Amino acid sequence: xxxxxxxxxxxxxxLCALVYYFSFxxxxxxxxxxxxRLETNLEAKEKLNQSLAxxxxxxxxxxxxxxxxxxxxxxxxxxxxxxxxxRITVRLHSSRILFDQRLVLTCLEIYRTAKQADLQINLIQxxxxxxxxxxxxxxxxxxxxxxxxxLILDEIHSSFITARIVPK
Numbered sequence: 001x002x003x004x005x006x007x008x009x010x011x012x013x014x015l016c017a018l019v020y021y022f023s024f025x026x027x028x029x030x031x032x033x034x035x036x037r038l039e040t041n042l043e044a045k046e047k048l049n050q051s052l053a054x055x056x057x058x059x060x061x062x063x064x065x066x067x068x069x070x071x072x073x074x075x076x077x078x079x080x081x082x083x084x085x086x087r088i089t090v091r092l093h094s095s096r097i098l099f100d101q102r103l104v105l106t107c108l109e110i111y112r113t114a115k116q117a118d119l120q121i122n123l124i125q126x127x128x129x130x131x132x133x134x135x136x137x138x139x140x141x142x143x144x145x146x147x148x149x150x151l152i153l154d155e156i157h158s159s160f161i162t163a164r165i166v167p168k
Contacts, residue, residue, distance in 0.1 A: 086164070087154060087162050087164055088162065088165060089160055089161070090105055090107040090160060090161055090162075091107065091159060091160045092109070092110050092159050094106070094107065095107075098165070101124065102124050102144060102145070103122070103124065103144055104121070105119065105120075105121055105151070106119065106120040106121075106122070107160070108120055108131070110160075112156055112158055114135075115136040116135045116138075116156075117134055117153060117156055117161050118131070118132075118134075119131070119133075119151070119153070119161075119163075121140070121142055123142065123143075123144060125145070126143075126144075130142055134151075134153045135153065136153055136155075137152070138152075138153055139151065139152045139153075140152075140153075141168070147167060147168075149165050149166065149168060150165070150166050150167075150168055151163055151164070151165050152165075
């Protein structure tokens with residue numbers, strides 16, 4: 001009777017060991033696709049960071065060359081407005097000063113899944129503050145020095161937005 005109990009206990013321990021081994025192996029295999037997807041996302045973000053670093057370096061060199069070629073040149077009013085009408089990048093929780101320090105554009109919050117962002121426009125001379133949630137592709141109208149402008153939310157990223165300001 002004793003040998004039979006020992007065999008049963010040994011068989012029970014062996015069975016528990018097999019169940020544990022197969023459940024552990026199955027759990028490990030079920031996480032492999034998720035781990036691979038996360039690693040792929042990480043590699044893509046690292047490549048994006050590298051390309052952005054290269055672009056920043058290129059733009060800094062371009063800026064140095066432009067400053068070296070004309071250090072005392074004053075920007076023309078028409079040229080400034082053309083530049084302002086281009087793409088404007090604003091980081092999350094930061095501001096950009098535009099139109100010869102007459103306008104401050106601030107990105108308060110980004111809702112990437114909803115494709116919208118909370119923006120604030122501070123019209124300094126008019127002492128007017130405009131806060132609005134703008135959806136991707138939607139426009140926001142404002143008046144600056146009796147001229148009407150349209151701000152269009154062009155792109156939304158996790159840490160910055162890109163917008164365009166177009167005169168009406």
